[in-house]
Amino acid sequence: xxxxxWIAALLLLLPLGSRGETLAVSPDGMxxxxxxxxxxDGDVIVLSAGTYDETKETFPLVIGRAVTLRAEEGAVxxxxxxxxxxxxxxxxxxxxxxxxxFRRTGIYAVGSDLTLENCRIALADEAWRTSSCxxxxxxxxxxxxxDCAFIGCGVSLAGPPLSETTGNVPKLTGLFEVxxxxxxxxxxxxxxxxxxxxxxxYAASLPxxxxxxxxxxxxxxxxxxxxxxxxxxSDCSMGMVLxxxxxxxxxxxxxxxxxVFGIYAAKCGSGALARCTAExxxxxxxxxxxxxxxxxxxxxxxxxxGLFFSAVRDSAMIGCTVTGTGQGYFLAAGTGNTLAxxxxxACENGFSLQKEGPVLMTGCTAEGCTVCGxxxxxxxxAFVHNTLRDNxxxxxxxxxxxxxxxxxxxxxxxxxxxxxxxxGFSRFCGNTFTGSxxxxxxxxxxxxxxxWIGNQADIPADFSGAADGFALxx
Numbered sequence: 001x002x003x004x005x006w007i008a009a010l011l012l013l014l015p016l017g018s019r020g021e022t023l024a025v026s027p028d029g030m031x032x033x034x035x036x037x038x039x040x041d042g043d044v045i046v047l048s049a050g051t052y053d054e055t056k057e058t059f060p061l062v063i064g065r066a067v068t069l070r071a072e073e074g075a076v077x078x079x080x081x082x083x084x085x086x087x088x089x090x091x092x093x094x095x096x097x098x099x100x101x102f103r104r105t106g107i108y109a110v111g112s113d114l115t116l117e118n119c120r121i122a123l124a125d126e127a128w129r130t131s132s133c134x135x136x137x138x139x140x141x142x143x144x145x146x147d148c149a150f151i152g153c154g155v156s157l158a159g160p161p162l163s164e165t166t167g168n169v170p171k172l173t174g175l176f177e178v179x180x181x182x183x184x185x186x187x188x189x190x191x192x193x194x195x196x197x198x199x200x201x202y203a204a205s206l207p208x209x210x211x212x213x214x215x216x217x218x219x220x221x222x223x224x225x226x227x228x229x230x231x232x233x234s235d236c237s238m239g240m241v242l243x244x245x246x247x248x249x250x251x252x253x254x255x256x257x258x259x260v261f262g263i264y265a266a267k268c269g270s271g272a273l274a275r276c277t278a279e280x281x282x283x284x285x286x287x288x289x290x291x292x293x294x295x296x297x298x299x300x301x302x303x304x305x306g307l308f309f310s311a312v313r314d315s316a317m318i319g320c321t322v323t324g325t326g327q328g329y330f331l332a333a334g335t336g337n338t339l340a341x342x343x344x345x346a347c348e349n350g351f352s353l354q355k356e357g358p359v360l361m362t363g364c365t366a367e368g369c370t371v372c373g374x375x376x377x378x379x380x381x382a383f384v385h386n387t388l389r390d391n392x393x394x395x396x397x398x399x400x401x402x403x404x405x406x407x408x409x410x411x412x413x414x415x416x417x418x419x420x421x422x423x424g425f426s427r428f429c430g431n432t433f434t435g436s437x438x439x440x441x442x443x444x445x446x447x448x449x450x451x452w453i454g455n456q457a458d459i460p461a462d463f464s465g466a467a468d469g470f471a472l473x474x
Contacts, residue, residue: 020067026050032069032077033058041066041090047098049074060084060108066092076101081128084108084136095119103128105136106153110161112141116148123152123259130282130304132259133237138176143188150195154217154236156260157185157243170266170289170311170333178266178289178311182244185221196235220245228253238264239281247271248293254278261286262303265293273298278306284325287312295320300328306347309334317342322350328369331356331379339364344373350391353379355399361386372396376403380424383408393419402426402448411435416442426450428470433457447471 020042023035027050035045043065049072059079063069063086076099079085084105086095094115100106101124107116114137121134134153137143139160158172159179170178179185190202195216203209208225211218217233219241220226226245232254233239239255240263242248248271255262255278262278263285265271270292277299278284284300284307287293291313298320300306306322309315309331316338322328328344328351331337335357343365344350350366353359356379365387366373373391376383378399388394389411397403398421405428410417412435418428422445433440433456441461451472463469 020044022046024048025052027052027056031056032061036061036063036065036067039065039067041092044068044070047071047075047077051076051078053078054080060087060105062087062089063093063111064089066090068094068096069098071097071099073097075099078124079103079106081125088114102132102134102153104131105133107135108138109136109140109143110138112143114140114142115144115146117144117146119148121148121150121153126152129257129259135237137184139179139181139184141183141187145189145193145200146191148193149197150193150200150217150236152196152235153259154195154200154238155219155241156238157188157219157221157241159184172266172288179243182222182267185219185241185243190219195233218242220248225249233262234258238262240264243267245269245271248273250274250276252276255284256280258282262300264288265290268293272296277301278303283308284322286310287315291315294318299323300325305330306344309337312337316340321345322347327352328366330354331359338362343367344369346370348372349375351375353377353381355379358382360384365389366391366394376401381405387411388413388417390414393417395419396421397426398422400424404429406430408432409434410440413437413440415439418442419444420447421445423450424448427453428455429453431455433459443469 022044026048079102081103085100086107088109088111091111092113098119100121106121134150135155159177172178186204193200198216201215202219205222210227213230221243224246226248228250234256237259238261242265244267250273253276258281261283262281266288268290272294274296279301283305284303286308288310293315295317300322302324305327306325312334314336319341321343323345325347328347332354339361341363346368348371350369351374354377359381367389369391372393373388374395376397380401383405387409394413394417396419402424403426407430410433414437416439418441420443425448440457440459444465446467449471452470
């Protein structure tokens with residue numbers, strides 16, 4: 001009997017021994033940087049009250065072991081500009097009670113099985129909102145968030161960082177893949193968390209879900225049908241994250257002043273966004289690797305990029321308006337898409353189409369764009385019945401593609417109305433050029449045997465840089 005009691009006591013002690021050491025840090029003692037450098041899996045690092053900033057710490061604070069960071073009341077991690085507060089590289093990390101202030105990224109996580117409990121993550125300075133993110137999760141599984149508050153920011157989900165194996169998979173940004181595994185979006189747990197004092201709504205792998213109107217951020221992934229009405233997800237990092245859903249339906253939603261994307265949808269089978277809007281957001285409405293999506297009467301104002309299609313198929317933007325953005329409409333790496341009745345006003349580039357499959361663009365207006373009204377970069381297009389007014393360059397078409405450009409109005413172009421460079425066989429018919437500032441048409445390189453029929457140019461075309469002329473010109 002005594003032997004059995006002794007064995008039982010030993011078994012009780014074994015878990016205690018596996019918990020590792022406790023390392024105490026303080027602003028005047030051991031730094032968090034030093035504790036992370038010497039810790040081992042299972043250790044606990046306790047932050048006493050005070051501010052942990054770049055005067056003594058090295059940012060980002062890189063966590064490369066499966067440790068727990070636990071903060072006492074009054075402990076604040078204050079990260080400098082351009083750098084993340086925490087970089088989570090190990091799996092199985094736990095963060096408890098942390099108060100993080102950041103000026104670019106709060107937590108950059110590429111390690112799975114990460115747990116946050118009772119943490120507060122806040123954008124420290126509004127001047128750093130553009131490209132800011134409270135918590136960036138790159139290709140991780142089984143994130144757990146409990147009782148956490150995000151202020152001026154939120155949670156962003158993505159695929160893993162780009163690598164030599166990325167190839168032609170869709171990209172989320174210049175650093176991360178969209179994510180070829182739904183588990184990057186659907187395996188997480190979110191309980192009792194807030195964004196700007198409103199609920200952080202997370203739903204995964206449900207047949208149908210309707211997001212609440214009062215949500216501060218909406219993440220719906222792997223669901224059959226997603227419905228969102230009248231939601232305002234402003235002042236977030238990614239106001240909405242909608243990935244791997246069968247269909248999405250959004251109406252009258254707003255996503256202003258978001259650090260990364262206002263409304264982001266990826267890998268969705270179909271959907272409609274009606275009267276959704278973004279102002280002063282990095283990317284306004286961003287649609288990637290989706291098909292059969294319609295944006296109708298959506299707007300983007302004073303954003304870095306307005307309405308965005310990347311690797312999108314057989315979709316359309318109809319009656320949308322973008323004002324005062326860097327890139328107004330951006331389409332790339334997709335096919336079969338349509339722009340109808342859309343307007344770009346006072347942008348740098350109004351419509352920028354790069355290496356798309358065939359595009360129909362009709363009834364659209366580009367007005368007052370400071371660089372280019374419409375840029376057709378290696379994108380075959382049917383470009384008909386559009387109005388180009390008061391742009392520096394109205395239309396640039398180049399890259400070896402073929403274009404049908406017909407029945408368009410080129411008005412009051414300040415530099416060149418139609419610039420052509422190394423195009424494939426194309427047809428230009430019924431276009432009217434008035435008020436051209438310097439040139440109506442300029443051609444450089446080859447015109448590919450193109451034809452020019454029934455156009456009215458106020459200034460003769462400039463072919464001084466062209467290898468040939470139009471094969472047929474009337």
